[in-house]
Amino acid sequence: MRPSARDVQRRLALVPYLQSKQGVSVDEVAREFGVKPRVIRKDVEQLMMTGAGSLGGELIDIDLFAFEDDDRIYISNADFMTRPMRINAGEASALIVALRALRDATSGEHLAVVDSALTKLHDAVGGQATDAVEVVLESVDQGILATVRQALGDRRRLEIVYATLSRDAITTRQVDPIATFVREGHEYLDAWCHLAGGQRYFRLDRIESAEVLDVPVEKRAVPARNADDGFFSPGDGGLRVELAVAPSSRWIVEHYDADVLDDSDDVWTVSLVASDEAWVRRLALRSAGAVRVLAPDSARAQVTEHARSALTAYDGTTSATKET
Numbered sequence: 001m002r003p004s005a006r007d008v009q010r011r012l013a014l015v016p017y018l019q020s021k022q023g024v025s026v027d028e029v030a031r032e033f034g035v036k037p038r039v040i041r042k043d044v045e046q047l048m049m050t051g052a053g054s055l056g057g058e059l060i061d062i063d064l065f066a067f068e069d070d071d072r073i074y075i076s077n078a079d080f081m082t083r084p085m086r087i088n089a090g091e092a093s094a095l096i097v098a099l100r101a102l103r104d105a106t107s108g109e110h111l112a113v114v115d116s117a118l119t120k121l122h123d124a125v126g127g128q129a130t131d132a133v134e135v136v137l138e139s140v141d142q143g144i145l146a147t148v149r150q151a152l153g154d155r156r157r158l159e160i161v162y163a164t165l166s167r168d169a170i171t172t173r174q175v176d177p178i179a180t181f182v183r184e185g186h187e188y189l190d191a192w193c194h195l196a197g198g199q200r201y202f203r204l205d206r207i208e209s210a211e212v213l214d215v216p217v218e219k220r221a222v223p224a225r226n227a228d229d230g231f232f233s234p235g236d237g238g239l240r241v242e243l244a245v246a247p248s249s250r251w252i253v254e255h256y257d258a259d260v261l262d263d264s265d266d267v268w269t270v271s272l273v274a275s276d277e278a279w280v281r282r283l284a285l286r287s288a289g290a291v292r293v294l295a296p297d298s299a300r301a302q303v304t305e306h307a308r309s310a311l312t313a314y315d316g317t318t319s320a321t322k323e324t
Contacts, residue, residue, distance in 0.1 A: 007043075010033055011043050011047065013033075014029070014043055014044075015075070017029070017032070019075060022073075023066070024072065024073055025072055025073075026067075027071070029073065037071075044062055044067060044073060048060060048061075060077055062074070062075055063075075096118065096122070099117055100118070140187055140205050141207075145187075145204060147210040148177060148180065148204065148210060149180075151177045151210075154212065155216060156212050156213060156214070156215065157174055157213045157215040157217055158176075158177055158191070158210055158211065158212060158213065159175075159210070159213055160172070160174075160202065160210045160211075161207070161210075162202055162206060162207055163207075171195065173193055173196075174193075175189070175191035175193050175200075175202070176191055176194075176218055177189060177191045177217065180204070186203050187203070187205070188201045188202060189202045192218070192220065239273065239276055239277065239296075239299070240271060240273050241273075241293060241295065241296065241299055242261065242293075242294040242295040243272070243291055243292065243293060243294060244291070244292040244294055245267065245269075245270050245291055246267050246289075246290040247267075248290045249290040249291050252272070252291065258271060258272035259271045259272065269294065277298060277299045280293060280299045280302075280303070281299070281302050285303065
């Protein structure tokens with residue numbers, strides 16, 4: 001499960017605390033930080049994999065014998081946590097670009113924190129950091145963004161009206177929010193969807209309305225996910241299709257998050273994940289020939305069959321009249 005901001009803050013505060021209280025018991029640390037002892041044990045295990053590098057002597061050192069046998073914590077080799085961070089112009093530029101993206105996806109009191117960090121970075125590197133990179137995110141309704149962040153902060157359920165473009169439908173769902181993140185210019189909500197009965201990603205610019213409910217989020221074990229998990233994969237119940245798209249229908253690429261496989265000709269070959277073959281059929285038939293289904297064969301055959309049936313009905317003929 002992705003660590004929350006509260007988890008990160010606690011682990012950062014834990015290092016100087018443990019340095020000042022060598023040999024403190026796990027139970028005492030848990031009482032001090034207001035969490036259960038098992039949470040502190042997990043934090044300490046995480047700290048053992050943290051450091052200025054990945055080589056011996058670069059990681060935080062914990063006395064394992066005291067930790068495992070006596071539930072007491074002795075910490076060393078963690079002085080790097082208190083040293084001022086040194087970065088070069090290239091690293092500063094990367095951080096500035098990331099913070100600009102974060103700023104575009106942030107609202108409320110968090111803006112001041114991001115702006116403060118940006119100012120400090122600019123001041124630290126002077127004019128060396130590049131301003132050539134501009135981060136552009138899809139516009140998100142600020143009211144909806146604020147509502148989502150409120151639900152996350154209060155750990156409350158959300159009711160959203162969501163445009164599910166791959167199914168060409170609008171649905172009302174109740175979701176338990178987990179986190180938000182930015183991927184390829186879009187901000188997403190990671191949440192447990194009660195309608196789908198599973199963990200799903202929702203693009204914030206496709207949420208038409210959002211309301212915080214007076215219902216706490218349910219406690220459940222959810223699998224660890226990163227920003228590439230769960231994006232339009234056939235294993236998630238979708239159908240991977242390949243299409244030939246004429247210039248007049250290239251809006252499909254952006255509208256349905258399609259992957260461009262070949263754009264060397266006027267007619268592009270693209271791939272996207274749809275809910276089922278019926279949706280693919282509707283997309284192809286309403287395009288008036290600007291979209292052709294290349295794969296899978298079953299979807300292509302379905303489009304051909306329905307097009308032939310439509311032409312037959314238009315001509316005023318039926319299979320029965322043709323046989324007579």
